[in-house]
Amino acid sequence: MLEACMNNLRERSALIHNITNYVTVNDVANMLLACGASPIMADEPDEVYDITSICGGLNINIGTLNKRSIEAMFVAGRRANELGHTVLLDPVGAGASALRTETALSLVDELRFDVIRGNISEIKALALGSGTTKGVDADVADAVTEENLDAMVAFAKDFAGKKSCIVAITGAIDLVADAQRCYVIRNGRPEMSKITGTGCQLSGMMTAFVTANPENKLAAAAAAVCTMGLAGEIGFANMLPGDGNSTYRNRIIDAVYNMSGRTLKAGAKYELR
Amino acid sequence: MLEACMNNLRERSALIHNITNYVTVNDVANMLLACGASPIMADEPDEVYDITSICGGLNINIGTLNKRSIEAMFVAGRRANELGHTVLLDPVGAGASALRTETALSLVDELRFDVIRGNISEIKALALGSGTTKGVDADVADAVTEENLDAMVAFAKDFAGKKSCIVAITGAIDLVADAQRCYVIRNGRPEMSKITGTGCQLSGMMTAFVTANPENKLAAAAAAVCTMGLAGEIGFANMLPGDGNSTYRNRIIDAVYNMSGRTLKAGAKYELR
Amino acid sequence: MLEACMNNLRERSALIHNITNYVTVNDVANMLLACGASPIMADEPDEVYDITSICGGLNINIGTLNKRSIEAMFVAGRRANELGHTVLLDPVGAGASALRTETALSLVDELRFDVIRGNISEIKALALGSGTTKGVDADVADAVTEENLDAMVAFAKDFAGKKSCIVAITGAIDLVADAQRCYVIRNGRPEMSKITGTGCQLSGMMTAFVTANPENKLAAAAAAVCTMGLAGEIGFANMLPGDGNSTYRNRIIDAVYNMSGRTLKAGAKYELR
Numbered sequence A, B, C: 001m002l003e004a005c006m007n008n009l010r011e012r013s014a015l016i017h018n019i020t021n022y023v024t025v026n027d028v029a030n031m032l033l034a035c036g037a038s039p040i041m042a043d044e045p046d047e048v049y050d051i052t053s054i055c056g057g058l059n060i061n062i063g064t065l066n067k068r069s070i071e072a073m074f075v076a077g078r079r080a081n082e083l084g085h086t087v088l089l090d091p092v093g094a095g096a097s098a099l100r101t102e103t104a105l106s107l108v109d110e111l112r113f114d115v116i117r118g119n120i121s122e123i124k125a126l127a128l129g130s131g132t133t134k135g136v137d138a139d140v141a142d143a144v145t146e147e148n149l150d151a152m153v154a155f156a157k158d159f160a161g162k163k164s165c166i167v168a169i170t171g172a173i174d175l176v177a178d179a180q181r182c183y184v185i186r187n188g189r190p191e192m193s194k195i196t197g198t199g200c201q202l203s204g205m206m207t208a209f210v211t212a213n214p215e216n217k218l219a220a221a222a223a224a225v226c227t228m229g230l231a232g233e234i235g236f237a238n239m240l241p242g243d244g245n246s247t248y249r250n251r252i253i254d255a256v257y258n259m260s261g262r263t264l265k266a267g268a269k270y271e272l273r
Helices: A002-011 A025-034 A045-053 A067-083 A098-110 A120-128 A149-163 A190-194 A198-212 A217-237 A245-258 A261-267 B002-011 B025-034 B045-053 B067-083 B098-110 B120-128 B149-163 B190-194 B198-212 B217-237 B245-258 B261-267 C002-011 C025-034 C045-053 C067-083 C098-110 C120-128 C149-163 C190-194 C198-212 C217-237 C245-258 C261-267
Strands: A015-019 A038-041 A057-061 A086-090 A115-118 A166-169 A174-177 A182-185 A270-272 B015-019 B038-041 B057-061 B086-090 B115-118 B166-169 B174-177 B182-185 B270-272 C015-019 C038-041 C057-061 C086-090 C115-118 C166-169 C174-177 C182-185 C270-272
Touching (some): A002 A217, A002 A261, A015 A025, A015 A045, A015 A067, A025 A038, A025 A245, A045 B098, A067 A086, A086 A098, A086 A198, A098 A120, A098 C045, A115 A198, A120 A166, A149 A182, A182 A217, A190 A217, A198 A217, A217 A245, A245 B245, B002 B198, B002 B261, B015 B025, B015 B067, B025 B038, B086 B198, B115 B198, B120 B149, B149 B182, B166 B217, B174 B217, B182 B217, B190 B217, B198 B217, B217 B261, C002 C217, C002 C261, C015 C025, C025 C245, C057 C067, C057 C198, C086 C098, C115 C120, C149 C166, C149 C174, C182 C217, C217 C245, C217 C261
Parallel strands (some): A015 A057, B057 B086, B086 B115, C015 C057, C086 C115, C115 C166
Antiparallel strands (some): A166 A174, A182 A270, C174 C182
16 A cells, blocks of 8 residues: 555656745755655745645645745645645644744644644644644653553544544654554654754655545555655665764655655555554 | 856856745855855845845846845846846746746846746746746656757747847756857756756856856856756766765765866767757 | 863753754754754744743844844844843854844844854954955955964954953854953864855854853853864765765764764864963
């Protein structure tokens, strides 16, 4: 299934509109190209209606949001909903400021998302309507662990059911859930947290996977998580003495560029609960 | 001639003001440094008059444009015209939204450009005053090919004549034309299209080449295209197993950094029509 | 001392709020992660009060400033001052436009900075209340040299005394001074000037060093300069044939990622005047 999802993404050309932060945007664009999709970035309210109309998917990422880009998120999101496009929300830093939390909550209220993807702090901020986030990383005390896995799977399914969308909670263990099923994924490396934007890159790629697999959105979202984590493993295995987080960033994107559906199938580590 | 253009760029220091998108801006800056120029980025209308005044060239790129940056493009462009500076337009995504098409058309109407550089879809959108663009890449059906080369050369010369500037249409085959002459360039690799921003990087570098070679602008613009394409060939030849588009991006900039005028002369593949 | 500063930074987690330019922001974020800190970027006036409140340090960099981000700099700066956080100013391009010079001067007047870090042109623009800057690089005629070192050390101490903060002037020879003492640092490579944003990266990292070493701010600022310069030396030693400025950028960040306090102590080249 994951193999088919990746093959579909390589064969069908998905054009993805990204309204995203200026910190990691270049890596998001190169990751989209690496996985076989095409990126376009636009955040001016006056043009996002047009831009999103010619795309197949919309990736909304609220990092470095501002009043102008927030307006663009709503304009583009409404248009993408009208057209039945794939829409993903990455609530970067929800819980870290009132503006981010409120913007994320309003987006979820007013738009219809196919996927919400974040770390546990961000998803909790959305689920609870409030919360605190330490920077843009998951609070360690609130991580998904083997010990609390049953409870976290239940939480993910519950939130997915309430919002009628797929919920992806990424961290050391990744969860990708709809109301009934949850992929528990154990790919990846802890060193990935030392690269800025691996989450943003994953959100971009996940939008493309889901856009290219409309008949199988949950598996497609899980395939994106496995692809990113496996690329992290492959990239890490290729590290040489003296290499650090900057080279690791390049190697992860490179690993996605070179990954086949077959490699993904062989390397994906997941169970379905 | 191309060799001399590069040597001039290495010897004369060209300071280039870039009003450009936030997706590829870092690569544009590093590419300008790689070719021997110096970059400065500024897009606040209140300061671009000052900034462009201390520069030798102005590179206007409309990717991720917004109302503020559009205003800055006109302020800076008028000032650069007053001072007789080199001005280049990269109409990224013209045809993809009404705002981009109209902004590009207004810029061409109100400012005097030395060069307009884009893919065939973007240039057609400008030439026809309308059009459609698939993302930021050339529409395959509308590519410059060996079969339609005569017609495309004529189109490039005609458009260059109408706008009284150099027109550079880049793709698998690149055209760099004024009203009378057209360089047909066959450097480059198809894999370059899997890196975000190679076009933006080329536009930045081309602005520098033309700024450093005011007596020979057409050859300078062609030299920039050959440099970029040859760097793509050299960078590709240096790719190792496991390398992908992210590493390729670095290798192309590195290849420009290390390229001499002599190497360019030996590797440039062009004919003049 | 420098060794202890780095060890503290690795052990204590410093969350740094960056209001910085969109050209080099990704490298700043990866550099902060490389040195053991965590980055968060936000420049919307409506959220920077919240964001800076949860951080330990604030890095204000005026490259690609605009009216919105300028407002955010003041809001965040006042809040950081209230909370006694570390605050650093990087006056990128001060002297290059009236807006940059005036913004930098107003920030210095209205906020309390722990460190001001720039090249000699930028610091002079601040010290003199005016001046000219060639792009974002130091004017060669105004560089710190062995010949004018005594005078420049005196200038740095004097300006630090007047502004009651640490002043870091970076170039071929780096000065890090308070009113009484000045570190004169001779780490680094001239090739670092061919990478965009090494200064911005240093400013981000310096904010983290000072935040993690509140009891020893001057040494911490000097440790950041030595770390950056030594990383430039280590990264350069690792360059292979065909590598250029883009790969060098990655190697410098990688070198910081792998650097221990012991390596820093062994490689730092400084004297205290």
